[in-house]
Amino acid sequence: MELRHLEYFVAVAEEANFTRAAKRVHISQPGISAQIRQLESELGAELFDRSSRVATLTTAGEAALPHARATLAAAAAVRDAVDDVNQLVRGRLAVGMVTACTVTPLFDALAACRGAHPGIVFDLVEDNSDRLVDRVRAGTLDLALVGVAERPPAELSSLTVVSERLVAAVPSGHPLTASPAVPLSELCNQPLICLPAGTGVRTVLDRNCAAQAVTASVAMQASAPDAVADLARRGLGVAVLSESMAASYPDLASIPIADAALEAVLALVWKPAPSPALREFLDHARRAFMP
Known part of the structure; x- marks a missing residue:
């Protein structure tokens, strides 16, 4: 069993769809299906009910999911600890922004962070603000630049960029x-x-x-x-x-x-306890938005 198998399993479980999960982890749909089949063969049980278009967890899948998430989190913690010692920052950050809203400081922060830390890979996603906030809450986005009314959601960490009428x-x-x-x-x-x-x-x-x-x-x-x-x-x-x-x-x-x-508020939002990669990006974002 490999960590990537667990990553693919968690992606399918959270997306409830093999095609969406494949896009999320950047492999083909047949590829992720084959990897899940291999994991199921090693475990001796089917993890998903494939009888409909929705990938539903079986009883075995429900039992395995929290352990898979914990294993991935532990592996990430090991890497973060070693990277901190070596003063290296790596990882993949999914960053959301409002559709068709070109915000130069956000792009400046992305460029500066990537220049300082080539090991960080960014995936940029466009959507409307409500869905971006929901995805940050769900953990499928690390951070998003969103428009909200009056103030950002209280349960998320935030950096208000502008507040205007x-x-x-x-x-x-x-x-x-x-x-x-x-x-x-x-x-x-x-x-x-x-x-x-x-x-x-x-x-x-x-x-x-x-x-x-x-x-x-x-x-x-x-x-x-x-x-x-x-x-x-x-x-x-x-x-x-x-x-x-x-x-x-x-x-x-x-x-x-x-x-x-x-007032309309434009803000960066993210979940508390950011990863080292996200902490580095936030440092660059603060400098870009509030020089």
């Missing part, structure tokens, strides 16, 4: 530009162009609306701020973005939302 972004000459600010109730009567549910900016908008018992008239949504801005530029509605997002589009006028008190 929402604005309405419209072309010059739009009726909303006649006032220095727009009340949320008036804004919600406009056709709005928003990021999708599950993103930080959309969550902030929805919670501000709920606090004032108003309903936003969402006419269109797009997963990238560039698309939201372009739709507004064409007169299809009023874009709702954070202040820093809207500042990227100088041809659109940014109008403060007068009574939307809840």
Whole structure:
């Protein structure tokens, strides 16, 4: 029995799917299936029920899973201890970021950390903020840059990068530009162009609306701020973005939302007790985001 067999077993158990698990551990689907079969042969029992598309643990699999996780954790601890003595840092970090959100300091931190520690390999994953936070909680991501409403989840460690209010972004000459600010109730009567549910900016908008018992008239949504801005530029509605997002589009006028008190927060989040590799990356991230 080899450690990689246990790693593949845990991946399939957590993903409940051989194909997703294969992508996670960077081998082919037939390859991971063959390795699991070899492990089952050595143990003398089937670990998964393969009768459906979902890979469900058998009774033997349920019994083996906590021991497999403990063995992998012990092996990682041995390597970390030796690396600390040798002043080496190695490992693979899965880093999440909001879809279509190019954040230069994050890329600077990745480059600086990899330059200082070539033994660290990074896997970059894009998704919406809600799913990224769930994956950090589940341990399938080591760290994620996410947008949240008001403050990061309390059970996760975090580094707040920016906290800012929402604005309405419209072309010059739009009726909303006649006032220095727009009340949320008036804004919600406009056709709005928003990021999708599950993103930080959309969550902030929805919670501000709920606090004032108003309903936003969402006419269109797009997963990238560039698309939201372009739709507004064409007169299809009023874009709702954070202040820093809207500042990227100088041809659109940014109008403060007068009574939307809840702010959008961009933050790095991770589980407590980070690995040595993650600790090193966090050092570079702090320097990149807060020079």
